[in-house]
Amino acid sequence: MGLWSKIKGKGTQFRGPPAVGEAIKNNLPTSEMIESCSVAGPGFVNVVLSKNWMAKSIQKMLIEGIDTWAPMPPVKRAVVDFSSPNIAKEMHVGHLRSTIIGDTLARMLEFSKVEVLRRNHVGDWGTQFGMLIEFLFEKFPNFEDANETAIGDLQAFYxxxxxxxxxxxxxxxxAQQAVVRLQGGEDKYRRAWAQICEISRNEFHKVYQRLGVHLEEKGESFYNPYIPEVIEALTKQGLVEESQGARVIFIEGVNIPLIVVKSDGGFNYASTDLAALWYRLNEEKADWIIYVTDVGQQQHFDMVFKAAKxxxxxxxxxxxxxxxxxxxxGLVLGEDGKRFRTRNTEVVRLVDLLDEAKSRSKAALIERGKGEEWTEEEIESTAEAVGYGAVKYADLKNNRLTNYTFNFDQMLNDKVPKQLLFICCMLMLESVQSSGDLVKTLRN
Structure with a gap:
């Protein structure tokens, strides 16, 4: 057990993990929550919850409401920064983890009566927009007439x-000149940029709607006007220094500095993230700011947080x-152990995964005879609920910090009905809560 590795060789009375486990068992305080406790194998402590306690707790929840279960964290307002796809690129399975984990955290905080600002920090600013805008001008001289139908596959356009x-x-x-004109605020280029962003935004919304995820977009461009002021304030505090032509903040214990202004005078991710953090603390008055990204960005955010301190x-x-x-x-990997891609080297679109999930769920319902019992509308809505629920469950059941291998069959395996069982339990609880007679009986 993990505790043994911390006390081994430090002169304690314990001779091994089982002895530590026995000590934990023997010193557990008496509680109505616990029915039994035992030590198994190499020191695993198994605690069995009391059925009576669980029954009383559920009864209390049904009578007084599920809100009574909510913990009360010492925060009033939190920002959860999650999903954050790039404009002009379609959402793929790699975006699934941030979207699902972030939404789960937001729901948990909301359940605990915390005001949650769900932020979608989309990549809607940068040098890539120069080439997109110029390409838009070439393909559509009257670019404002271009829409999703005219442009078609946005990923192919990119x-x-x-x-x-x-x-x-x-x-x-x-394209490089277009970037300068865009960042300089030239009207034609701003309108073209807004057009591209809106097309992407509409596509993102369709995915979020299917997943039941709500976000408010505040992308990189939103924080861009705040960057000069924030960098200037940090400079006056003596935090920003010159290094090899760039302006940086040195972080204690880190070999590389946090670059806040590039050698060419341009801003970068660190500039934007510092401005966003300043805004969330000073304008949105957040008590807790949570960033949900892959583990590869851990060092970056650690440096940003230390700079803020x-x-x-x-x-x-x-x-x-x-x-x-x-x-x-962790990352979503293909069966070859590399970042997940289809055979034609394109990342799998998230919308295709959701389509497949719904299709398989619908086929399973029809196979079980529901096509004769239910209306088409009931089959469609159930297929969506179960299919999309299966996708969420399949992601959340994995260890958050480790990479996992994506596989259509495993993710959408209807032979593991836990996600369906969970949905059914929720529906039954809603039905029970709405039953006045049952609640009256429980009170008596």
Missing amino acids: KASKQRFDADPAFKEK RAGWLPHGDGSYPKTSHVGF
């Missing part, structure tokens, strides 16, 4: 513009508020 950018020096130069934005004590947390997660 790839085509990138190929043109890499192959045509003249186009590349125009140096600036006095955050307290140094871990248990103090306001505070920040990075909730990392």
